[in-house]
Amino acid sequence: MERSVLGQYLADFLQTGKFKDYAPNGLQIEGKAEIQIIVTGVTACQALIERAIELKADAILVHHGFFWKNEPDVLVGMKQRRIKSLLAHDINLFGYHLPLDAHPVVGNNATLGRRMGILDAEAFEAVGDGLLWGGSLDTALSGEAFAGLLAKVLGREPLHIDADKPVQRLAWCTGGAQDYIDLAVSLGVDAFISGEVSERTFHSAKEQGIHYFAAGHHATERYGIEALGEHLRREFGLTHHFVDIDNPV
Incomplete structure (x- = not known):
């Protein structure tokens, strides 16, 4: 499935244009143009990214992505390491916050x-x-x-x-x-x-x-992103892995 087609489908399906959100909804990090294997998880943490690399994912879909309002703009430290891992393995990152809540x-x-x-x-x-x-x-x-x-x-x-x-x-x-x-x-x-x-x-x-x-x-908030991945699997025949990175908070 082409990345642009998936992005447009998700924008329409989740009605992202209806929301004034705290972070961008949709494609946040660009990777390969063709997507067949997707990984879903709650937060785009390093552990989720590393598991996606192991699973040879073409795209990661999360509820908590990057580029939140009022966070520092510079790519250093933890943020730099996360984004570097995605770019090094040509993995797309899609994030959906309020649209996935609603x-x-x-x-x-x-x-x-x-x-x-x-x-x-x-x-x-x-x-x-x-x-x-x-x-x-x-x-x-x-x-x-x-x-x-x-x-x-x-x-x-x-x-x-x-x-x-x-x-x-x-x-x-x-x-x-x-x-x-x-x-x-x-x-x-x-x-x-x-x-x-x-x-x-x-x-x-x-x-x-x-x-x-x-x-x-x-x-x-574990179940929405998993359900979204399963929806995409059924609709488009994508391979879907939901990865739950344990978090007691």
């Missing part, structure tokens, strides 16, 4: 909702960016029982700030989305899930009587 089928929020067994999972219309999702459990659970479900789904114990009510109606946003908690409260849910947590999140949850679960930035 996508209704392969997005981080959509795939997390399916794994949690949420009914009618969808983005809240009241939130225009499509990043805050909601839905319901078939049967209400205690906070402790829902924490156990999350631990089973994600393979890590979530931080749980408890509330005095069962969990049935939920809101969630993967990654560093803890500050959506007040908006989640206004939408009348029993619990809010994000990846990261801040000191202030504890007080917001306690004072407003909502369950809060910090389930891990990496853990909540």
